[in-house]
Amino acid sequence: MKIAVLVKEVPDAAVEKRIDPASKRLDRSGEKNLNPFDTHAIEAAMQLREGGAVQVDEIVAVTMGPDSSKSALTKAVSLGADRSVQLTDDALAGSDVNATGYALAKVLESESPDLILLGQQSDDGECYAVGAVVADHLKMPSLTQVIKLDASGDTLTCERQAEYGYDTVKVTLPAVISVGDAINEPRYPSLKAIMGAKKKPLETKSAGDVGIEAGKVGEAGSKTEVLGLNPPPAKAGGELIADADDDIDGTVSKIVSWLDERKLI
Ligand SMILES: Cc1cc2nc3c(=O)[nH]c(=O)nc-3n(C[C@H](O)[C@H](O)[C@H](O)COP(=O)(O)OP(=O)(O)OC[C@H]3O[C@@H](n4cnc5c(N)ncnc54)[C@H](O)[C@@H]3O)c2cc1C
Incomplete structure (x- = not known):
């Protein structure tokens, strides 16, 4: 089995998210990191390989992004x-989600994986x-919020988390599975793996290399x-209930009435 894992470079969580008013796009300058949700997808691929129920011949990480996104791949x-x-x-x-999904589907087409994993x-x-967009372009079944994954032959049995409980769904490969962050606890890379990662093959492809039609991507194709x-509306100031030293019961009762009026208790 060949698994492709979609990964994305995102601004570091500690960096304040800003939108560039001129381009109306997210300002992605500053410190960047591998999208933390994608580490669950990589871990799911590793657990399939290590679980031994199916033979995983190759795990390929795929991204679409600027030159700097190489570090997410590493x-x-x-x-x-x-x-x-x-x-x-x-x-x-400037590609929107539809154009991004189309472009990723074209790279994946050139890889022909049996299973495509991605973060939620x-x-x-x-x-x-x-x-969902990638699956639609590739005409593959797609599941979201998968929190348990068992493989047997060309069938995956997946448990997915829903608002009402859990669904157990069987899908035949090839399929696109987006994993929930409850699926596993991603491992930390070893020092040896960090040092070795830069030596592993990293292939760079252009839109033309994978047959992307110019009119379907970028700002114009979105x-x-x-x-x-x-900006989000400013928060209203809080209400201060002062503690009166000589009337603790009165203060408590004011807090209880405040909560009661708002049906919080
Ligand atoms: C009008 C418009 C213009 C935009 N312009 C830009 C732009 O110029 N530059 C830009 O970076 N973004 C741009 N965006 C945002 C871009 O469309 C989204 O980042 C992209 O569609 C992915 O959506 P998401 O990040 O919300 O992914 P989600 O659907 O929330 O992500 C789910 C999973 O998909 C995978 N994934 C998502 N994106 C990628 C990727 N690029 N490569 C590999 N895997 C991925 C990851 O596994 C991730 O966990 C624009 C959006 C709009 C609406």
């Missing part, structure tokens, strides 16, 4: 991927949608457009 390899593929091209800048969401865009941006 981190993915240090966590267990055997090699990586970067799709990078100026023509892809990116830490920056948080669309939760790439898996079906959505950001029309305006508004």
